[in-house]
Amino acid sequence: MYDPTTLEEKWQAFWAANRTNEPDLDAAASPYYNLMMFPYPSAEGLHVGNLYAFTGADFHARFQRLRGKDVFEPIGFDAFGIHSENYALKVNAHPMDLIPKSIANFTRQLGRSGIMYDWSHTVDTTDPDYYRWTQWIFLQLYDAGLAVKKEAPVNWCPSCKTVLANEQVEGGKCERCGTEVGQRLLSQWFFRITEYTERLLANLDWIDWSPSTLTAQRNWIGRSEGALLRFLLAGDRDETLEVFTTRPDTVFGATFMVLAPEHPLVEELTTADRRSEVEAYRSTAAAIDLVERRKTDERTKTGVFTGGYAVNPATGEDIPVWIADYVLMEYGTGAIMAVPGHDQRDFEFARQFGLEIRPVVAPAAVVEAAGDTTSVELDFRDEAFVEHSEDECLINSGQFSGLPAAEGAARIVAWLGQRGLGEPKVNYRLHDWCISRQRYWGPPIPILYCDACGTVPVPEEDLPVVLPYLEQFKPGDDGIAPLAKDESFYLTTCPSCGGEARRETDVSDTFMDSSWYFLRYPSTDFDDRPLDPTRTHRWLPVDMYIGGEEHAVLHLLYSRFITMALHDLGHVPFEEPYVRFRKHGLIIREGAKMSKTKGNVVNPDEYIDRYGADTFRTYLMFLGPYQEGGDFRDSGIVGPQRFLSRVSDAVEAAIDQGATGFPDPAVERAVHLTISQATRDFENLSFNTAIAALMELLNKLRAGGRVPTLDEARPLVIMLGPIAPHLAEELWQTLGGEPSLFEHAEWPTFDPAKLATDTVEIPVQVNGKLRATISLERGATEETASATALADEGVQRHIGDASVRKTVYVPDRLLNLVVG
RNA sequence: GCGAAAGUGGCGGAAUCGGUAGACGCGCCAGCCUUAGGAGCUGGUGGCCCGAGGGCCGUGGGGGUUCGAGUCCCCCCUUUCGCACCA
Numbered sequence: 001m002y003d004p005t006t007l008e009e010k011w012q013a014f015w016a017a018n019r020t021n022e023p024d025l026d027a028a029a030s031p032y033y034n035l036m037m038f039p040y041p042s043a044e045g046l047h048v049g050n051l052y053a054f055t056g057a058d059f060h061a062r063f064q065r066l067r068g069k070d071v072f073e074p075i076g077f078d079a080f081g082i083h084s085e086n087y088a089l090k091v092n093a094h095p096m097d098l099i100p101k102s103i104a105n106f107t108r109q110l111g112r113s114g115i116m117y118d119w120s121h122t123v124d125t126t127d128p129d130y131y132r133w134t135q136w137i138f139l140q141l142y143d144a145g146l147a148v149k150k151e152a153p154v155n156w157c158p159s160c161k162t163v164l165a166n167e168q169v170e171g172g173k174c175e176r177c178g179t180e181v182g183q184r185l186l187s188q189w190f191f192r193i194t195e196y197t198e199r200l201l202a203n204l205d206w207i208d209w210s211p212s213t214l215t216a217q218r219n220w221i222g223r224s225e226g227a228l229l230r231f232l233l234a235g236d237r238d239e240t241l242e243v244f245t246t247r248p249d250t251v252f253g254a255t256f257m258v259l260a261p262e263h264p265l266v267e268e269l270t271t272a273d274r275r276s277e278v279e280a281y282r283s284t285a286a287a288i289d290l291v292e293r294r295k296t297d298e299r300t301k302t303g304v305f306t307g308g309y310a311v312n313p314a315t316g317e318d319i320p321v322w323i324a325d326y327v328l329m330e331y332g333t334g335a336i337m338a339v340p341g342h343d344q345r346d347f348e349f350a351r352q353f354g355l356e357i358r359p360v361v362a363p364a365a366v367v368e369a370a371g372d373t374t375s376v377e378l379d380f381r382d383e384a385f386v387e388h389s390e391d392e393c394l395i396n397s398g399q400f401s402g403l404p405a406a407e408g409a410a411r412i413v414a415w416l417g418q419r420g421l422g423e424p425k426v427n428y429r430l431h432d433w434c435i436s437r438q439r440y441w442g443p444p445i446p447i448l449y450c451d452a453c454g455t456v457p458v459p460e461e462d463l464p465v466v467l468p469y470l471e472q473f474k475p476g477d478d479g480i481a482p483l484a485k486d487e488s489f490y491l492t493t494c495p496s497c498g499g500e501a502r503r504e505t506d507v508s509d510t511f512m513d514s515s516w517y518f519l520r521y522p523s524t525d526f527d528d529r530p531l532d533p534t535r536t537h538r539w540l541p542v543d544m545y546i547g548g549e550e551h552a553v554l555h556l557l558y559s560r561f562i563t564m565a566l567h568d569l570g571h572v573p574f575e576e577p578y579v580r581f582r583k584h585g586l587i588i589r590e591g592a593k594m595s596k597t598k599g600n601v602v603n604p605d606e607y608i609d610r611y612g613a614d615t616f617r618t619y620l621m622f623l624g625p626y627q628e629g630g631d632f633r634d635s636g637i638v639g640p641q642r643f644l645s646r647v648s649d650a651v652e653a654a655i656d657q658g659a660t661g662f663p664d665p666a667v668e669r670a671v672h673l674t675i676s677q678a679t680r681d682f683e684n685l686s687f688n689t690a691i692a693a694l695m696e697l698l699n700k701l702r703a704g705g706r707v708p709t710l711d712e713a714r715p716l717v718i719m720l721g722p723i724a725p726h727l728a729e730e731l732w733q734t735l736g737g738e739p740s741l742f743e744h745a746e747w748p749t750f751d752p753a754k755l756a757t758d759t760v761e762i763p764v765q766v767n768g769k770l771r772a773t774i775s776l777e778r779g780a781t782e783e784t785a786s787a788t789a790l791a792d793e794g795v796q797r798h799i800g801d802a803s804v805r806k807t808v809y810v811p812d813r814l815l816n817l818v819v820g
Numbered sequence: 821g822c823g824a825a826a827g828u829g830g831c832g833g834a835a836u837c838g839g840u841a842g843a844c845g846c847g848c849c850a851g852c853c854u855u856a857g858g859a860g861c862u863g864g865u866g867g868c869c870c871g872a873g874g875g876c877c878g879u880g881g882g883g884g885u886u887c888g889a890g891u892c893c894c895c896c897c898u899u900u901c902g903c904a905c906c907a
Contacts, residue, residue, distance in 0.1 A: 212824060212902090219823070222906065245907060258907090301905085326905045336907045344821095345905055429906060549902085586901090622845070623832065628825085631832060639845040642860095680836080689834065692844035699844090705862080763840040768888045770840055794874090808887050814839045818887050 002648040004612025008726040012112065020740045021073070021116045025522055025535055028070030033539045034061040035518050035578070037547035037555070038076040038123070041102040043087055046109040048602035048620075048632070049548075049594070052587045055617050056626045056687060057546040058115040062722035063682040064544075065116070066747040072539060073116050074521040076123030077103050080131075081510035082160060085441035086177075089474060095441050096469055099126055109604060114613040114725050116742075121524045125513035131443035132464035133520065133530035134513055137562065138435075138446055139457050140569055146192045147435075149455070154434060156184040161475040162439050163188065183262065188436040189445055189506065193561045197221060197428050199575070200560060209581040210627070216552040222429025227413045229337060229422045231257060234309035234318045239265060241310050241321070244332035244427045247342065249388065249409035251314040251416075252397040253360035254337035257321045258303065258349065260329035269321050271307030278304055281323060301326055301349040312337075313421040314398070314412065324349060332427055340384065347384035361385060361405055364393045373401040433558065435509040440473035440482040442507030450494035450501040459495050465503070481505040514555055515562040518542055518577065536572060545578040548586070556581070582685060585629025587620075602632055614724035615641045621687035621723070630688075643695055644724055650702055651713050651731045659709040667708075668754060670700045671715055675750035678719050687723075694719055710735060715748040717741075764789045765816040766798040774815075782809040789815055 015021055023031070036057040039050050058073065065071045079099045088095040103124060110117065123130055141147040155164040159179035163186060174181055193200075201221050204214050226246035233239050241257060259266055261282045270278045281304045303324025312319050326345055327336050340350035340357040350357050359378040362385070370376045373395040378385060388405035395401050400408045400415075416422030436445065444465045446458035458465055468489050473482045483489050483505035494501035522535040541563075547556075556578075563577040588594065594601045607616045618640035624630020662668035674697040681690035697716055701708040708716075714735055721728040721741050732741040756778060762785070764772045772794045776785055786807055789795050799819050806818040 215824065216902070219903070224906075226907085243907080247907080324905095326907095328906070331906045333907095338907090343907070345907075348905095427906085552902085625833080633832065633846075636832065636846055643845085645860095688832095689844080692834075695844055761840085765839085765888070768886090773840070806887060808839090810839060814888085816839080816887050 032069035228425040269308030274307035447504040
């Protein structure tokens with residue numbers, strides 16, 4: 001009788017007492033670091049989505065363990081951040097009181113889930129013993145010139161009352177609360193991740209990650225090649241307008257320019273008669289609901305003329321300068337040269353305001369037909385001509401007319417470069433990482449400001465800068481951080497001159513906490529150093545990282561950057577933190593997304609109470625392909641429940657009967673086939689098919705009320721280990737194995753010779769349609785196969801009077817007779 | 821709009837190299853066991869036709885390559901997820 005509750009309590013107690021899940025971090029012979037993305041400990045408790053992710057990672061870890069690896073599988077808590085802080089505000093509590101309770105609850109829930117965590121090496125980002133080293137990392141980057149303070153327009157969420165990183169803005173709205181994000185100018189700390197852009201990009205070519213995650217990172221970095229061109233302001237003024245373009249070949253067609261409304265040169269350019277209109281547009285542009293316009297496909301262009309002109313560096317003509325909100329300040333230089341003939345957005349803008357459209361690129365065939373490059377007629381009915389392959393050439397472009405577009409681009413940039421008006425340029429979407437947060441719930445940034453000495457880093461020996469327990473931690477709407485209201489925190493003395501100094505009162509971004517937690521796990525027992533060199537060398541980089549694709553660009557990019565920077569500073573011997581990364585899918589419920597408002601969230605506790613952790617794990621991994629996610633249907637969980645119960649019954653029956661060996665060759669073959677199949681499936685994280693393979697084997701072992709022998713049952717029990725570890729331990733012990741299964745059992749191997757049969761059933765097709773199956777000796781010749789097939793009544797009937805024109809024979813696979 | 825992935829029974833999903841489509845599970849049907857079953861066990865289960873031997877159709881739609889296509893190529897439709905006026 002299978003009774004999960006007692007069984008699971010028994011084995012969880014055994015694992016804890018025997019430290020089964022704690023590898024010897026100093027002596028392990030084959031270290032394998034299996035990492036999963038640590039959770040944010042929400043007050044609502046563990047979400048089944050977390051458990052889905054962790055369970056798959058644990059299947060992998062236990063599989064590696066049974067294959068002889070010393071697997072280190074740690075867990076921790078990403079407990080700082082806006083999410084916790086907002087929740088505390090909502091329930092009128094203090095995060096410093098709430099978080100320990102949430103962590104305790106998570107620990108309880110994870111403890112009964114059957115996951116092989118090493119609880120002796122955990123991390124809590126809000127623990128001063130941890131964030132001391134987060135601050136230490138800031139200091140390392142500061143000393144290296146990679147942490148800089150700059151005044152910058154930043155995304156400001158009026159509801160959360162904080163600055164947001166670009167990554168935290170989704171479609172112009174705050175990713176947390178959905179409020180529309182505005183802009184503010186503040187002095188902020190930035191990490192210069194853009195110094196690492198090319199390396200972050202280049203390494204994507206060799207790290208072993210899920211392809212979609214690699215693509216997401218490439219797109220996020222957003223490399224594009226082009227040129228920086230300079231347009232002098234008309235009227236002999238000193239300033240130039242710089243633009244980035246990917247199409248320098250079209251510069252002769254630039255008939256106007258467009259600046260982002262907040263571009264700093266707008267003031268300078270605007271003429272007196274245009275001032276009121278420009279001012280009006282600038283103030284409304286910020287308020288216009290860009291988000292709504294982006295959602296609808298309606299892309300009506302708006303903008304106003306500044307009254308100012310700039311000089312097209314190629315033609316020497318004065319062209320009007322406009323402002324419009326379709327040009328974004330945060331990309332490129334915040335200004336563009338508009339080429340309405342060859343850019344769809346500029347085309348629409350020109351149409352809207354009646355500006356000149358001048359063709360400068362045309363298909364080579366059209367040019368040839370026209371005879372020369374000045375009399376080409378292009379018809380701009382409703383779209384710009386954007387092609388520029390080798391089949392297009394320049395027209396109306398002075399001495400460059402007639403050149404292929406690509407060649408023309410290079411020649412034009414070189415030509416402008418001679419006059420200092422242009423140069424090749426690679427532009428990136430990626431910006432420096434703003435880590436300042438005017439919030440409370442994060443590690444204080446370890447910097448002091450002294451009137452005499454200026455900006456002074458907190459000496460390493462003074463770390464951690466402890467976050468005080470602030471009664472009033474609610475952020476103000478003035479952009480001033482909560483810590484700035486606590487004199488006892490910010491008033492201090494300068495370590496350099498001993499004079500009065502003031503602490504930085506911003507805290508750092510949560511993504512900084514999570515950018516290095518995996519580096520810390522192996523070294524948590526050292527409190528005098530962040531990373532023990534020997535431990536780090538033995539365990540890192542991470543062998544397998546499993547996590548959600550929602551972190552494809554944020555966490556995964558920042559942690560790669562931090563690791564690279566620490567590598568350059570000599571603190572870690574590798575520059576990529578994760579050798580392998582695999583994304584897992586998302587789990588939905590009865591075809592719909594899980595959400596609190598729908599009330600369809602799965603609470604793991606209820607299911608574990610009712611079915612046990614083993615059944616719950618098995619079901620989670622069985623309901624669909626792990627890397628794609630799946631649909632959690634309550635009706636489906638009884639399948640895995642029956643399966644585990646039947647395995648238990650089968651082993652009990654085997655013991656009662658006491659037979660050994662492999663008396664039935666067909667069953668022996670099935671055992672070997674299953675080992676082969678399940679091994680491959682586990683290697684590929686195809687847990688759903690691995691479970692199916694074991695179910696199939698069980699069906700064969702029990703076919704027609706059969707009782708398996710002990711030797712037939714044993715491999716099944718071992719392979720059940722990663723899936724249902726408690727039950728597998730119990731059955732292993734019942735079969736006479738010494739516990740723990742994970743220390744004393746070995747993953748079974750299969751004998752390829754045992755997979756083959758003497759005879760094979762192969763399909764016979766006539767003209768590609770299945771007509772019969774025949775039994776042949778393995779490796780039979782085509783003659784034998786044809787003869788056997790032609791002797792078959794059903795085959796004969798389909799051939800009739802026709803003759804066999806062609807025979808396709810794939811030995812041991814198929815025979816196809818082509819007649820006609 | 822751009823990018824990525826995916827469309828297979830009543831449902832969740834299988835199908836290494838182009839070679840017997842629907843493994844495994846849920847549900848359903850029949851039988852057994854039971855005082856009883858929302859328990860357990862055994863067997864069956866893509867659709868349509870049938871003279872009971874089989875036949876035809878079938879992996880979103882339409883073309884194509886091939887002896888043979890869920891799988892490869894072209895066009896189209898739908899869904900999901902990213903990004904979203906990126907110059």
